[in-house]
Amino acid sequence: VYTAPGFRFGTDALRLADFTLRCVPRPRRMAELGTGCGVLPILWAQARPNAAICAIEIQDTGANLAAESARRSGVSDRVQIICGDLRTWTVPPAGRFDAVAVNPPYFPVQSGAAAADDARRIARSDESCTLDDAAQAAARILTGTGWLCMVLRAERLADAFASMRRAGLEPKRMQLVQADLDHPPKLALIGARRNARPGMKVECVALLRAASRGNVENPV
Numbered sequence: 001v002y003t004a005p006g007f008r009f010g011t012d013a014l015r016l017a018d019f020t021l022r023c024v025p026r027p028r029r030m031a032e033l034g035t036g037c038g039v040l041p042i043l044w045a046q047a048r049p050n051a052a053i054c055a056i057e058i059q060d061t062g063a064n065l066a067a068e069s070a071r072r073s074g075v076s077d078r079v080q081i082i083c084g085d086l087r088t089w090t091v092p093p094a095g096r097f098d099a100v101a102v103n104p105p106y107f108p109v110q111s112g113a114a115a116a117d118d119a120r121r122i123a124r125s126d127e128s129c130t131l132d133d134a135a136q137a138a139a140r141i142l143t144g145t146g147w148l149c150m151v152l153r154a155e156r157l158a159d160a161f162a163s164m165r166r167a168g169l170e171p172k173r174m175q176l177v178q179a180d181l182d183h184p185p186k187l188a189l190i191g192a193r194r195n196a197r198p199g200m201k202v203e204c205v206a207l208l209r210a211a212s213r214g215n216v217e218n219p220v
Contacts, residue, residue: 002065002072007037012151012187015177016101017043020149023173023191024099027051033086033102033137034058034129038066038079040101045075054097056082056089058129086129086137100138101149104129131159135167139194147172147193154188161190170196175203 001009017040020030027048032040035055044053053075057063063083070079082089086102131152138148148169152160154176161171173191178184185204 001037001039001042001069003037004061004065007059007062007065009037009039013039013103014043015175015187015189016040016103016149016151017047019151019175019189019191020044020099020101020147021047023147023149027098029054029095029097030099030101031055031097031141033089033100033134034104035066035081036062036103038062038069038081041066041079041081042069042073042075045070045073045078049078051078052080052094053078054080054082054092056084056086058083058085087133089137089141091141096143097141097146098143099147099149100142102129102134102138103151104131104134131156131163132166135160135163135169135192139167139169142169142194144195145193147191149189149191151187151189154185157188157190160188164190164192169194170198171200172196173201173203175205177205177207179207181206 028051030044030051030053032055035041035057038055041053041055044051055066057066060083063081067081070076070081134150135148142148148164150160164171169192171190171192175189176185177187179186
């Protein structure tokens with residue numbers, strides 16, 4: 001995966017890639033909204049060789065990095081990278097998606113630490129992608145029972161649930177991630193499904209500190 005300043009990925013992206021495949025174990029078509037450098041599509045393509053994958057990125061630099069990463073990883077025949085705005089993206093000719101993932105900007109406009117450049121500002125602040133934008137975009141391109149999977153800061157859970165329901169997506173699965181058992185979760189992954197009934201499964205994962213408890217995960 002090729003990266004550049006402002007176009008990198010962390011463990012939240014890796015968790016989202018895995019979480020999406022657990023919500024939709026046998027997807028035929030998958031999409032990512034705001035792919036950045038394209039790590040999710042590549043991981044999906046390697047894990048599900050029969051899936052067709054599409055990803056959209058609003059910034060030219062990120063879209064070019066993602067396309068080159070797909071080509072060098074040998075999956076460009078199954079991974080399509082689009083440079084465009086998710087807010088206006090409609091259903092592609094090939095059809096709707098079983099699974100859509102998004103790692104939306106973590107902070108509302110004018111909150112959080114100041115970004116060092118435009119690329120980081122767009123990635124961190126929701127000026128070009130609010131939670132409502134992400135949920136509405138996913139609802140437009142999902143199948144009738146498709147899943148939207150999202151990773152975000154735990155403090156924004158209420159906003160995410162509201163945005164999903166406004167878009168006709170029902171939260172069905174949530175995983176909270178905490179650094180250790182002594183601190184509250186800071187990260188959350190949510191899976192929401194179209195046309196589903198209320199009722200949500202909640203999981204929690206603690207990342208036990210390596211220095212004191214070993215470098216292991218402890219599902220609670």
